Amino acid sequence: MSELTELKLKVLDLLNEDARRSPLLLSTLLGVEEEAVKEAIAELEADHVIVKYAAVVNWSKIEEETVTALIEVQITPERGRGFEGIAERIYLYPQVKSVYLMSGAYDLLVEVEGRNLREVANFVSEKLSPIDSVLSTKTNFILKKYKQDGIIFEDREEDNRLIVSP
Amino acid sequence: MIVNEDTKQQQVKSMESYLSPLVRNMPPSGIRKFFDLANGSKDIITLGVGEPDFTTPWHVREACVYSLERGVTAYTSNAGMIELREAISDYLHDSFHVAYDPKDQIIVTVGGSEAIDLALRALIVPGDEILIPEPCYVPYSPITSISGGVPVGIETFAKDDFKLTAESLEAKITPKSKVLILCYPSNPTGSIMTYEDWLPIAKVVEKHDLIVISDEIYAELTYDQKHVSFASIPGMKDRTILASGFSKAFAMTGWRMGYVCAHPEIISAMLKIHQYTIMCAPVMGQVAALEALRNGMEEKDRMIESYNQRRRLIVQGFHDIGLECHEPKGAFYAFPSIASTGLSSDEFAQRLLLEARVAAVPGTAFGNGGEGFLRCSYATSVAQLTEALDRIGKFLHKLTQES
Numbered sequence: 001m002s003e004l005t006e007l008k009l010k011v012l013d014l015l016n017e018d019a020r021r022s023p024l025l026l027s028t029l030l031g032v033e034e035e036a037v038k039e040a041i042a043e044l045e046a047d048h049v050i051v052k053y054a055a056v057v058n059w060s061k062i063e064e065e066t067v068t069a070l071i072e073v074q075i076t077p078e079r080g081r082g083f084e085g086i087a088e089r090i091y092l093y094p095q096v097k098s099v100y101l102m103s104g105a106y107d108l109l110v111e112v113e114g115r116n117l118r119e120v121a122n123f124v125s126e127k128l129s130p131i132d133s134v135l136s137t138k139t140n141f142i143l144k145k146y147k148q149d150g151i152i153f154e155d156r157e158e159d160n161r162l163i164v165s166p
Numbered sequence: 167m168i169v170n171e172d173t174k175q176q177q178v179k180s181m182e183s184y185l186s187p188l189v190r191n192m193p194p195s196g197i198r199k200f201f202d203l204a205n206g207s208k209d210i211i212t213l214g215v216g217e218p219d220f221t222t223p224w225h226v227r228e229a230c231v232y233s234l235e236r237g238v239t240a241y242t243s244n245a246g247m248i249e250l251r252e253a254i255s256d257y258l259h260d261s262f263h264v265a266y267d268p269k270d271q272i273i274v275t276v277g278g279s280e281a282i283d284l285a286l287r288a289l290i291v292p293g294d295e296i297l298i299p300e301p302c303y304v305p306y307s308p309i310t311s312i313s314g315g316v317p318v319g320i321e322t323f324a325k326d327d328f329k330l331t332a333e334s335l336e337a338k339i340t341p342k343s344k345v346l347i348l349c350y351p352s353n354p355t356g357s358i359m360t361y362e363d364w365l366p367i368a369k370v371v372e373k374h375d376l377i378v379i380s381d382e383i384y385a386e387l388t389y390d391q392k393h394v395s396f397a398s399i400p401g402m403k404d405r406t407i408l409a410s411g412f413s414k415a416f417a418m419t420g421w422r423m424g425y426v427c428a429h430p431e432i433i434s435a436m437l438k439i440h441q442y443t444i445m446c447a448p449v450m451g452q453v454a455a456l457e458a459l460r461n462g463m464e465e466k467d468r469m470i471e472s473y474n475q476r477r478r479l480i481v482q483g484f485h486d487i488g489l490e491c492h493e494p495k496g497a498f499y500a501f502p503s504i505a506s507t508g509l510s511s512d513e514f515a516q517r518l519l520l521e522a523r524v525a526a527v528p529g530t531a532f533g534n535g536g537e538g539f540l541r542c543s544y545a546t547s548v549a550q551l552t553e554a555l556d557r558i559g560k561f562l563h564k565l566t567q568e569s
Contacts, residue, residue, distance in 0.1 A: 014475075018548075028482045029475035029548070157221050163525050164201040164214035166304045166353075 004049070007032060008040045012049070015041075016150075019053040058153045060145070068097070068113045069120050071128065072106040072138040083107060086133050095123055106138070117141070188312060195304050196531030200515065204525045211554040213542040214525040216353060218498070220417040222454070223465045229457035230450050238449055244441040245433075246274025246425070247452050253459040254425050262385060262395040264403065266427040273437055274425050274447045274455075278383045281409035281426035283309050284436040285379045286345070290315040294344040299330045301501075301532035301539070303353045303381070310347075318343070321535040324503060327492050328355035328535075332366035339374050346376050348396055351384035354532045354541035355501045356494020361394045368399045378406045383424075384497040386415035386466065389474045393496070397427070404429050414497075415466055416458040421451040473498050473544070476551055480544040483555035487562055498545040501529065505538035507565050515540060522561035524554050 004012075010030055014021055023041060027034040044050040059066055073090075077083050083101055090110055091099040098111040110128070114120035124139055145153055182190060197214075204210060221227075245251060251268035258264050266272050275281040282305070290296070292314030298306050300319045307317035320338050322328045330348070350359040359367070371378055380396040397406040411424030424447075426436065440446075458466075477494060484491040484502045491502035504514045511528035518524050518540075526543075529536030544551060 021548075025479075025548070025552075028479050031478045159219065161215050161217055161219070162201065163204045163210065163212045164197055164527060165216045166195065166197050 005040070007036065008044055008049075011037060011040050012044065015050070015053075056149060056151050058145070060153075066113050066115060067117055067120055068111060068142045069124075070140045070142060071110040071112060071124060072102075072140070073108040073110055073128065074106045074135040074137075075108060075131075076133045076135060077107075078133065086131065089131060090128065093123070093127065095119075106136075192308050192311065197304060197527055200519075200525070200527060200531070203516065204519055207519075207523075210519070210523050210525050211546075211550050211557065212525040213544070213546065213551075213554055214527050215543050215545060216499075217419040217545065218414060218417040218469065219545045219547065220469050222416070222418050222421070223458075223462055225461055225465075226416070226418070226454045226457045230454040233453040234450065238453060240449065242274075242446045242449050242452060244437055244446050245272065246447055247449075247456065250274055250452050250456045250459075251425075253456055254427075257459050258395075258408075258427065262382075262393065262398060264395050264397045264408065264427070266408075267430075270430040271433055272425055272427050273433060273440055274423070274452060275409075275411075275440065276424065276444055276447050277413065277422040278381060278409050278411035278424035279305065279422075280440075280444065280447075281407075281411070281424045282306070282347075282379060282381060284426060284439050285407045285409065285428075285432075286310055286313045286315065287439050288432060288435040289345055289377060289379075291344075293342060295340060295342040297335065297338055297343055297346045297376070298533070299335075299348065300534045301328070301352075301354055301529055301536035302347075303349055304531060304533075306347050306349075307533065315345070316342070319534045322355075322357075323535060324492055324539075327495075328352060328357035328501070329359055329363055330367060332370050335367060335370050339370070339376075343374060343376060345379060346371060347379045347381065349381040349383075350396075351388055351393065351496025352499075353384065353497055354499050354527070354529065354536070354539075355492075356497045356499045357492075358388055358391075358496040359394065359396075360391070361399070364394060364396060364399045368396075368402050371405060372401060376405070378402065380406050380408050382408060382410045384414050385410060387470060387473060387498060388496040389470075389477060390495065407432060412455050412458055415470075416455075416462055417469060418451075418454065418458065421448075421454055423447065423451040423455045476544040476546075476548060479548065479551055480542065480555070483551070487555065487559035489558075489562070498543055500542045500544060501539050502542065503538055504540050507562065508569070509565070511537055511539060518558065518561055521564070522557040524557050524561075 011026060014026055023037040024034050027037045075086050078085050087099055090096055095112055095114060096110055097113050100109045102109050112120055112123055124137055129137055251272045254272055255266050255268040286309055290313040294315050295318045296310045296315045297318050297320055299322050310317040318338050320334050322330055378396055382395055385393040397403045397408045407428040409426045412418040480500045481491055481493060489502040491500055494500050507514060511530045515526055515528040527541040529539030
């Protein structure tokens, strides 16, 4: 991993707040040349530090509701490859939204999304559990998301400052 | 109850006659006038706010809530909790190289405002002249008058980056001059004073035996260079009453938490006034302030970095739409010149509000030297700032087409 310059870190911070900010705006905010920002972003993209620019969606706001489950998976690591191979077999499914290798009582935390409860249950019983090295699964359905990736979904804090003050 | 309208009118008129002429003749704040105009209108973007756009960090709010749950609701000692005064003392020493003894050189006050009021009340003999560089924070002059002092404005200029100069200070000094009020980083101009800028001022202060009230509420908000406290200038500590607070640096305006530091003899005089009028600063705020000093430095630095980014944005923005703006090196205000439009500050600000839906404060609200300028706070989101600059740009374009 290449060492990140201070500029790159600041660019990441600002894009993490709002990925739609232009290089010109970033260069003004940071007091540097636009070219330097463009270069930093290009390198961050090339190094896959910036993986993708995606919207954070509160899916519960729209009609088409989905269900999401966090599944704790215990597995036997494979000789030579550890957890990588099994993790890959799991994360390649499109309905798997995230996969983390964990310390503690289980090995992988798998986030699975489906149109309804049965779809997720089917995924667990037909795809996940039958994998040879999977020893056990424990499925936890998410009831409500309050905050994700540092973003509060229903922020109740309003700007209640006076319009003009000394 | 039936009230005869005429008697009611008469009563109201005569009530005024009970008032002290000092208060009756006090002009209402120019900011207040503007607030009434802007208040209640929707879709206004405001650059008129003199406070951070951050909510007080959660750990500070939580510490206060927890203290309430534990029943911390009694008076504290008049000067404030000793733990808080110790923390303030350490903080001032570490950050600004000034040493104050928490036992007898610090009072925790109800905002920096009370600190300034206490200082003026403790010092002024009616008729004393109080020197105030302008444009400046609105209340200095009226508070001076309430205490019987005579405010003497010292105009500062854009050509000097609104810094106070020894020549202009000296020019206003008379045998009655007693106190100099300093506010750097400056509200409304965003200007700062460096060590080199202070040295000649210190000479004049010494020569004419002045006492200085240094309002350093924006001390944390300097960009590219550290704030230099007037009390840290050689020979000036005993002559300086340092007033500051938590509002701007820690986003704690509504808590009303400030403090004042000075020579023990001055502090003990101020403490008398404080204990008879206030008793002590609210304990809830003191608990919160202590938490801010103990665990809030990282969050504070993050907020300052964010102001700095928006400072660059607004200065560049004014430049792009053709408004001249000196670089503000502190606080969170830009003070662009609108003189090129041919409008007065008042006219410009009013029309900007009504026609472009952007609120900003006319420079004239801040005393002499403010005409031709507009105070714009950049403590608002990047999106709002961008939109406000866009609206101001269109408004300027409209003005040029009119003429």
